[in-house]
Amino acid sequence: MNPLALLDVITLNAHYGDALDRFDLAAWQALFLPDAVYRAQARENFDRGLPLAAIYLDGHGMMADRTTGIEKTLVFAPRSTRHVIGLPLLTGEDTARTPFVVVHTVGHEAAEILATGCYHDRIVSTPLGLRLAARTAVYDNALIPNSLVYPL
Amino acid sequence: MNPLALLDVITLNAHYGDALDRFDLAAWQALFLPDAVYRAQARENFDRGLPLAAIYLDGHGMMADRTTGIEKTLVFAPRSTRHVIGLPLLTGEDTARTPFVVVHTVGHEAAEILATGCYHDRIVSTPLGLRLAARTAVYDNALIPNSLVYPL
Amino acid sequence: MNPLALLDVITLNAHYGDALDRFDLAAWQALFLPDAVYRAQARENFDRGLPLAAIYLDGHGMMADRTTGIEKTLVFAPRSTRHVIGLPLLTGEDTARTPFVVVHTVGHEAAEILATGCYHDRIVSTPLGLRLAARTAVYDNALIPNSLVYPL
Numbered sequence: 001m002n003p004l005a006l007l008d009v010i011t012l013n014a015h016y017g018d019a020l021d022r023f024d025l026a027a028w029q030a031l032f033l034p035d036a037v038y039r040a041q042a043r044e045n046f047d048r049g050l051p052l053a054a055i056y057l058d059g060h061g062m063m064a065d066r067t068t069g070i071e072k073t074l075v076f077a078p079r080s081t082r083h084v085i086g087l088p089l090l091t092g093e094d095t096a097r098t099p100f101v102v103v104h105t106v107g108h109e110a111a112e113i114l115a116t117g118c119y120h121d122r123i124v125s126t127p128l129g130l131r132l133a134a135r136t137a138v139y140d141n142a143l144i145p146n147s148l149v150y151p152l
Numbered sequence: 153m154n155p156l157a158l159l160d161v162i163t164l165n166a167h168y169g170d171a172l173d174r175f176d177l178a179a180w181q182a183l184f185l186p187d188a189v190y191r192a193q194a195r196e197n198f199d200r201g202l203p204l205a206a207i208y209l210d211g212h213g214m215m216a217d218r219t220t221g222i223e224k225t226l227v228f229a230p231r232s233t234r235h236v237i238g239l240p241l242l243t244g245e246d247t248a249r250t251p252f253v254v255v256h257t258v259g260h261e262a263a264e265i266l267a268t269g270c271y272h273d274r275i276v277s278t279p280l281g282l283r284l285a286a287r288t289a290v291y292d293n294a295l296i297p298n299s300l301v302y303p304l
Numbered sequence: 305m306n307p308l309a310l311l312d313v314i315t316l317n318a319h320y321g322d323a324l325d326r327f328d329l330a331a332w333q334a335l336f337l338p339d340a341v342y343r344a345q346a347r348e349n350f351d352r353g354l355p356l357a358a359i360y361l362d363g364h365g366m367m368a369d370r371t372t373g374i375e376k377t378l379v380f381a382p383r384s385t386r387h388v389i390g391l392p393l394l395t396g397e398d399t400a401r402t403p404f405v406v407v408h409t410v411g412h413e414a415a416e417i418l419a420t421g422c423y424h425d426r427i428v429s430t431p432l433g434l435r436l437a438a439r440t441a442v443y444d445n446a447l448i449p450n451s452l453v454y455p456l
Contacts, residue, residue, distance in 0.1 A: 238390075255444075
């Protein structure tokens with residue numbers, strides 16, 4: 001296996017934030033391998049090795065279910081999110097860590113920090129470009145109640 | 153035409169934020185082609201294809217007028233801004249989208265998020281490096297009144 | 305001397321933020337040359353050429369003393385920090401400027417912007433990768449009292 005190229009990891013992350021901020025969850029899902037695992041987990045659990053996660057999606061099937069749930073069922077106020085993803089750090093042949101901040105805006109209220117944290121990834125190369133084999137979005141802060149509707 | 157190189161787009165954006173945060177509007181203007189269009193537009197208008205924009209500058213002449221207006225006429229409290237520009241996404245041979253957050257600080261008050269959003273760009277190669285043929289700074293949030301003095 | 309490569313400067317900054325956010329001050333120190341100078345300085349002092357700095361560490365010895373002070377002596381509430389470092393701008397053969405925002409979270413309170421600013425660096429190439437010969441973290445905002453415990 002060739003080691004990850006930083007420019008490709010930058011592009012993967014750019015697609016990731018862009019898909020979520022356009023609320024295009026199909027494009028988001030397409031960045032994962034079919035059997036990839038996505039987690040959103042509080043830092044205090046992650047650092048202690050505890051399994052509890054606010055979101056746990058094992059494979060495209062569960063990701064698609066979540067998407068249906070969000071798009072067809074949930075009712076919530078109009079909002080924007082903006083992911084500003086920092087500089088990726090390659091930590092192994094197929095692993096990376098990348099910091100992020102997500103700012104959200106509800107209606108005409110002031111922008112507010114929804115979450116900060118770090119993506120812990122396992123990444124593989126495919127003919128379509130890099131894909132996530134596993135991403136755990138480890139968030140630093142107690143999240144605003146009911147606001148973790150979308151993936152981080 | 154050769155497709156855009158990601159490293160060059162990173163450098164263009166790094167210059168852009170740096171110029172604005174040093175309040176060097178001549179350096180900011182120099183990153184645009186002479187006949188380039190700069191817009192700052194709310195996401196709700198942009199997404200609906202509405203033309204209304206908070207700032208609309210068509211070419212170096214209007215950019216220079218704006219600069220003169222800011223530097224010679226306007227009176228406002230001392231402030232700092234800081235653009236943290238995220239990872240660029242190349243979306244076509246000469247187009248890119250790049251997320252941003254602008255934090256500002258007025259006097260000795262706490263830092264506050266002025267705006268988040270996404271730059272939608274058309275970019276061309278010149279002997280001096282990449283230049284913006286068009287940039288629309290699409291902002292997510294209702295802006296703090298009277299604060300959109302400088303370009304985003 | 306070869307000019308700095310942007311990808312290497314990205315990696316240096318990725319390591320820097322990652323080390324601080326993991327509270328790994330030995331890894332942070334290792335990114336500096338043994339005789340490097342680290343400063344955290346308010347923008348109003350930096351812009352006027354005034355020497356006053358909130359933190360001034362001249363060499364690994366002073367950095368290690370600071371680390372010991374933080375780890376063995378100081379008592380403060382559990383907190384997380386998250387550095388989101390923007391796109392580096394190469395400004396000379398061995399110099400760069402890079403914007404940053406640091407968000408911190410104390411206990412279960414909402415995330416808050418601790419600082420924004422810009423790193424002003426002198427960087428050298430070593431067999432282990434790029435290292436900082438000097439970094440001044442110029443912060444834009446009046447800092448939250450007592451919160452500048454860690455380096456920015």
